[in-house]
Amino acid sequence: MMRLERVMDIREIIAKKRDGLELTSSEIARFVSGYVDDNISDAQMAALLMAIMLRGMSIREIGDLTLAMADSGAHPDLSGVRGTTVDKHSTGGVGDKTTLVVAPLVAALGVPVPKISGRSLAHTGGTLDKLESVPGLTTALSPARFSRQVAEIGVAIAAQTEEIVPADKKLYALRDKTATVESLALGVSSIMSKKLAVGADAIVLDVKVGDARVGTAMEEARLFAETMVAIGARCGRRMVALLTRMDEPIGRSVGDALELCEAVDALAGKGPADLNILCEIVSGHMLALGGVAPDAAHGAQLARRVLAEGSGLAKLRELVQWQGGDPAVVDGPEVLLEGCVRVPVLASENGYVTGIDARRIGAALRNLKAEAGARRAVCGTLIHRKVAHSVSAGEAVATIVSPEGLNDEVTQFAAEVTASFTIAEQPVSVPDVLLDAIEG
DSSP states (O other), X not given: OOOOOOOOOHHHHHHHHHTTOOOOHHHHHHHHHHHHTTOSOHHHHHHHHHHHHHHOOOHHHXXXXXXHHHTTSOOOOOTTOOSOOEEEEEXXXXXXXXXXXXXXXXHHTTOOEEEEEOOOBTTBOOHHHHHTTSTTOOOOOOHHHHHHHHHHHSEEEEEOOSSSSHHHHHXXXXXXXXXXXXXXXXXXXXXXXXXXXXXXXXXXXXEEESTTSSSOOHHHHHHHHHHHHHHHHHTTOEEEEEEEEOSSOSSSXXXXXXXXXXXXXXXXXXOOHHHHHHHHHHHHHXXXXXXXXXXXXXXXXXXXXXXXXXXXXXXXXXXXXXXXXXXXXXHXXXXXXXXXXXXXXXXXXXXXXXXXXXXXXXXXXXXXXXXXXXXXXXXEEEEOOOTTOEEOTTOEEEEEEEOTXXXXXXXXXXXXXXXXXXXXXXXXXXXXXXXXXXXX
């Protein structure tokens, strides 16, 4: 006689993980589907997330959680897309507008990029928030609309919805509220569920290392990368994880609208050096996986040429128009900042910038945006002096950008930006952007 596995109450599942025991595949599927169907409360799921944060999960559990989340909704049908599809994801940084450059750049070179992105978590910014600073633009695409857009123009950047990865949509927000963002198991399953649900043939992961990423140590970043590569390979995806430096902000801007403006600059051949280098590295691997370049080095050369020529800008304009945004913003993104207040942040001494605490800037910006309401997208800072740059007392090292009427809040944010700069008598060298690459 066949024995049926007893269906555990969610409280038993919470207690089991609380006590450090492994959950079965069916128990994991049970709490994912139950939460999506509103049969499990936020309070109960918050308790389970904290138990996972503290007790961890085995690679088998993480794989089961990833698949359960990926299968919680519909999967876009990419069968009508010609060529090898390549997805890309960053584990999160401050000033990381790379996707807004890389996705249209790679698509312009003939590799389709289907991408489900996320919103801001903790001190890091979110690609969706940056893209949605364009008036009218939507990232809530149905599976059919998503698939058609990728087939027609080669790129789409969308959000988790009630149809696509609904489990991640709900868990993503709850992780942010419950201080469980840094859980390896929850982070891996969130990222990889989106990647697997989209169904791209290959995936490039940009795993951040440094003081401003989610989790700091090189060992943690490597484990994070290796776990994602293993799960992706197990599911038949070609995988590359790049370990890249994330301590000072990437590029010159931090803030949704400011970063969109800088992405436009980069695609027009006017991007800052560190952003360009990162985009070339990531694009190079995507182009190699997509079969357009023989290897990542040649792919980076192709990306460098397209950035210099500015020919990737037309693809971003197409993306914006297809997703309901005003394409004129791509031609003149400064319109997003009309009516904003600008406050300089001045250096107090002569010397060289030896560090910029990107995490501190990201956390302070989050507080400023919370006070800005409907105009939160224009809040941010422009960084004029990066690590290894010389400065003089009284010189502007940054500029705060905000809507009018936030005088006290801007003063507080400016103080945090000032404190984030470390200035010393002796210069330092700038570390390499790429630290390592893991393939699977």
